[in-house]
Amino acid sequence: MPTRSLLLLAAVALTACATKPISPAGARVTASEMPPPPSCTALGEVKGRAGGQVTGQFVDGDALVGAALDDVRNEAGALGADYVYVGKPQYGVYFGSVRSASFGGRAYRCSDPAVATDARARSSDRRSFATDPSSARW
Numbered sequence: 001m002p003t004r005s006l007l008l009l010a011a012v013a014l015t016a017c018a019t020k021p022i023s024p025a026g027a028r029v030t031a032s033e034m035p036p037p038p039s040c041t042a043l044g045e046v047k048g049r050a051g052g053q054v055t056g057q058f059v060d061g062d063a064l065v066g067a068a069l070d071d072v073r074n075e076a077g078a079l080g081a082d083y084v085y086v087g088k089p090q091y092g093v094y095f096g097s098v099r100s101a102s103f104g105g106r107a108y109r110c111s112d113p114a115v116a117t118d119a120r121a122r123s124s125d126r127r128s129f130a131t132d133p134s135s136a137r138w
Contacts, residue, residue: 022070025077031069031084031105040108043079048072051092051100064101065089072103081107 048071051064068089076084084105092100 020071020074023074023077025080026070026074027077029073029076029081029084029107031073031076031086031103033086033088035085036083036108036110037112039112040083040110043076043081043107043109045104046072046075046079046081046084046107047102047104048075049100049102061091061098061101064098068101068103072105076105076107079107081109083108083110 048068050067050071069086072084072086084107086103086105089101089103091098092102
């Protein structure tokens with residue numbers, strides 16, 4: 001019986017750290033390291049995070065960055081944004097290996113839908129974001 005309880009506890013702990021899928025509102029948000037044009041209105045600050053001390057060891061760096069980017073897009077989408085200006089990812093290092101990634105950014109609503117569409121075409125590749133943890137400042 002104790003083994004069963006321990007397995008249940010482990011499953012719950014891992015589920016709590018799992019990444020969230022992109023929401024319908026988040027899917028409409030373009031994330032870019034380029035500032036938006038002046039026609040866009042700032043809606044607020046957003047943050048996205050993925051991984052952790054336990055679950056991060058089972059995910060590679062690119063997947064962590066992608067999941068953190070999806071998380072920040074979900075937050076921006078919840079504010080009604082269609083564009084989010086993000087910085088470089090920050091990495092969490094535990095016992096010498098990267099276990100988490102996070103983004104901070106500012107959500108915008110652009111009056112011209114073509115702005116977000118054009119930016120999406122230019123920055124749709126997640127690899128355009130700094131995904132090499134060795135280049136990060138610890």
